[in-house]
Amino acid sequence: MKKLPILALLLWLCALFYVGIFLFVGGFLLVRLEVNRTSTCGDVLLPGGQQVDFCQAQPRFRRAVVLIIDALKIDFARFDRANKEPRPFENKLPVLEEITSSKPSHARLYPFRADPPTTTMQRIKGFTTGSLPTFIDVGNNFASSAILEDNLVHQLGEVGKRVVFMGDDTWENLFPKKFHRSMPFPSFNVKDLHTVDNGILQHLYNIMVGDDWDVLLAHFLGVDHCGHRFGPDHPAMADKLTQMDEVIRSVLDRLQNDTLLVVMGDHGMTDTGDHGGESQKETDAAIFLYSPSPLFPEPPSQSDPEVVPQTDLVPTLALLLGVPIPYSSVGQVLLPLFAPDAGAVGAAAGLSQAEALWINAKQVNRFLETYSSMAKDIPPESLSRLQADFTRLSNEYLSTVEQGFSPAPELVASLQRYLTSVRDTCRATWARFNPVKMAAGIAVLACACVLCYVLSEMSSALARESRLLRAPLVAAAVAGACVAASQLLARGNVDGPWALTAAALSSEALFLWRAWRVRRTVAADGEEPSPRRWWLTLPHFFLNPPLLVLLLRCASLLSDSYVIAEGRVVAFLLLSLSLYVPFRLNWDGLLLPPVHDPLKPAGLLPSPGLSLPAVRRESGTFLASLGVLAGCVYLSLWFHGCREEQGSCQPSLFLTPLSRLQDSRLKNLHYVLSLASLGAWTYALRRWLRHYGNLNSPGCAVFAARWVVPLLSVCLGLHWAVSATPEDSFRNLAELISVGQRALPMAAFSLLGLGLALLWLDPLTVFVKARAAVPVRSPVSHPPPRYRASTGVSPQAELHHLIPQLYQRMRRSLEDGEPASVPEGDGRPAVEAYGLGTVYSAPLVLLCGLLGLGLLLLHPEGMSLSFLLILLEMGAMLQIHASSATLNGLQGAPSGGFTVPWTPVVLWSLAATQFFHATGHLPTFPSIQWAAAFVGFPGGHTGTVLPASLVVLNTFSSNILFAVASPLLLFWPLVCEVRGVRGGGRGGEEVDDNAIMEMRLRESPRQFSSALLQLSTRYLFITGAQVFASVCAAAILRRHLMVWKVFAPKLMFEASGFLVSSVSVLAGVSLVLRVDLAVGRWFQRLLPDTSRAR
């Protein structure tokens, strides 16, 4: 069997897909150029021609206190006297209402609208630089890197203001060494409600009373963490908000007249306490402005803005504190804070509205000019329109000022309009794509899909070819190098993506050409009658029901409604396809044994392997598995989460972690259910292995199966118990509980690692019993009774799964020259091997079991039911596949080689998507289960790789499980084949013929390798086609209303799902190859042993 060529082919295919995805994503996800210029005091020109250094003027406020309360939603800040029964998050900040009503000229409360993405780091960037961070920055939330653009903190430092910071340590990463003093506290642990807040409160009041500060930034995280952990509707939220109320009161008492207080939230939260998206609940935070000296020249009026955009904070604060507005800010000053006209108020009151707007407009215009010279993003027509607007307004303004009049209100209004339209233009432009790159990505992906299909259809012919990959790889290298060199010559730098595109496309083209030639030679050899034109086979391709279902699935990715309802859509398609299987069998007359009609001529239905009871039993098994499958699909619908677009949807109760359940009886019920399904998972695994005699040998893999798996599940059960314990219920055990929270998952992780390592080291689960001529239990090397006692192999199982005469058979196939009919002694086997029939599938099943337990650890406890469903559904699908193969085989339709037809593979990959949803995941960013990063690390992480990979493992667990287990589709019909014959009531040689199960694969290694290649390429094709469809959806619908809400996240999830699945497929295939290697060695070892024994 060729091992390396298979792996190399698969790796090459995956790499092609990766290149395509990389290219497309590079062109699709928006990028905004950062302008690396900074504003300085000198370049802000006051009108009138005189060169006044802006920073020298007396600012309106000398100092400012900015309290950022993370996730302070506007609903939390409002106070409603009429509300007599406030919910936990309502009416908990009465101080804001008291101040605004008692001192209307000192304080205001506004809704404060953030721009999506509403993640904390993006928001900090947004309200310090005043610009609009783009989508691609989302990924940086794990590793926030320093802000290089001009920003408020930098400007404050430049003019010598002492900025003191305390709170969320994200700031420290964003602004390294920019603060006068800094007191960061770890922010990553979402479960920790108090560390950051208490840390701030230790220092806040002392510093405020002292004089070593000019701007004080305090970022409280408690409210946000409380939302993540308990949701807003929880008593803990009431406590947290009340604490914040007290904080604000204490800060108010310590304010001086020259100080401005800003209390604000960086974003809101959904009803479940999450954020990141762009629904109004997430974007609308609150901002509260106050100063002990009168702040607002006018009482609240109609002209007050209803909502303050978050970008507006930067220019407002800058002008109030007397620093230049950061260079790339596109915000607009908050007018109510400035005097309506310059004449009315003295110079100490700072700038008038018109002056402030003028400075603001000038800065924005300058940024626009710089930006448009650097990048060609902004459409020229809107740019020239804005430019014309500005020139007209500035002329008008300058002439008015020169004449000594104060500008008319209309001019103020049009300046405002100008600033608003600049911001809108920027917002629209930074949703800009690179269509050429996108097209290249689509082309590479499409070719890769075609390649996968061709490879899967011609796997046997292509597997025979030697050096299949050499030419494409050489072509890739040459093309890539050529493109890179020509770029280097023409422009002096290398553009990586284009070289990659050239390499990928050329190697794909060359491979396809190779395949075409192989096909022609095969056709010429006469193995294939009359090669039809390929376009004639196209309708056949799409009318093949499994591929039709795949087509429907791909088409469904192009509609936002279907993406939103994806979980149900996939279940629907899965059920449809699985109901098609019996229909098809019946149509071919294979489901029911034909009635022997005396009228019928005898030779009409040739049925060589037919026996009535066997067919009937096989049909029974088939229908029962179908029932199990349908039941699993239906039950899995109970575990779905809810998207925000699905209005009247309740997320599954099982998704709530036990620690968040408040009803103790429900908690116990959930715990018992989870434990029961955990036990069932372990028992099923053990039962299967024991049934096929794989628990007998003293090897490493069997050790893993017998000890590691049960221990792992015990760890899991204990971990759930510990993490579900409420913090305050066992005060004296708190120490123990915290140790348990750390140690138990750690133990589970190390057990998992141990199990996987053992499995890789020695994947054989075969127990050899050499015996004498008489089949009694005569201990030779290992006394069998010991093993019998410890594993409980029933005599019946022993009877069924002894693989007699196998050794001879194997030796014959090993020694090619020897004629196959040499009788061996007295015809009795010299060696019995337990579990040899399932030598390939047992390690895979074990791997699935181990991985499943490990992934379950990262999920909420209730999901263990869903994982049990995964196991059941896998079993049902495998059984359906095996039974239909057997039915086909029994009634005279011999299948060619070990080919796995399309239907089970499509079912398999649909099930992976189905369980992506049924384990509570959704293709949206707010639904990512961040809690998975803290399993075993309750104190948070230092790096970013580990938490990120834990979250990825959690999100794509079903993809991983199904992809790893996909080679089982190849083995299962062989595993099951023994049953079909046992009932046939035939004895002697034929039983032996049929009882060799997976050893058939060893007999024809070439067919084995081509079938394995075919199966994996089919699986890759199906997943790749879905990626291709969602890429197309994102490309075609890039101006769709829902693109950032539905299609872009779907694309990201589909692409990362493909990455994870392809890696897992490779892992599964390499485990199979590893087993094959081990089996080969085992036979070689066995040969001299037994010959010596004889």
Next chain:
Amino acid sequence: MWDQEIRQMASSHAIMASGVFMATVVPAVLVPGFSVYGTHLLWLYSVAGSVAVVNITLFWLLGVSPPTKKHTLTYKVSKLVRSCLYLFLSCLFFHTVVVLYGAPLLETALETFSLAVLLTSLTTLRCVCVLGPNVQAWIRVFSRHGAMSVWDTSLQMVVGCSVVGAWLGAFPIPLDWDRPWQVWPVSCSLGAVIGYLTGLVVAPTWIHWHRKHLTYKSK
């Protein structure tokens, strides 16, 4: 003989189609406020009823059903009882399948069951009329060599089209168009009826086109 049978089938199918048509038009005239979407269940029952009546009458008149071996009254009664039982079981079967496909379990049980009744009247009833209450025969009809007469072939087509129509009818449900026919189970029952009508048209046409190639084994 062939042409006569096909013509017979075409005319009977025309009567069945007009039965569906009448079941839509007559209540619209007689019942105030009747509409296919608004009073959907009423329309559904009227279609199911008319299909049942027309089918039973036509097949009884045509005498397509398999020849009975005995003519005793008890045998006839038991056959009738078994037919009714099978029809009811088929309603339950369709209900289960539809629920498995994702219909709500409890909230719209009446609607789901009505759809099951409609599907039964479009598919199982025809099986009962053509093949008698014999599940084995029903299953065998839907295989490649299972059809033993033109009526069996037409049965395959009509049943297939109805079921596929109902299946296709589920497709528009998740779309956010907010149309009255997207409400459960309107689109599915409409799809089933449209599929049924298509089957009625397609079956005689197809048989007519392929009459040269069609051979049936003797019953």
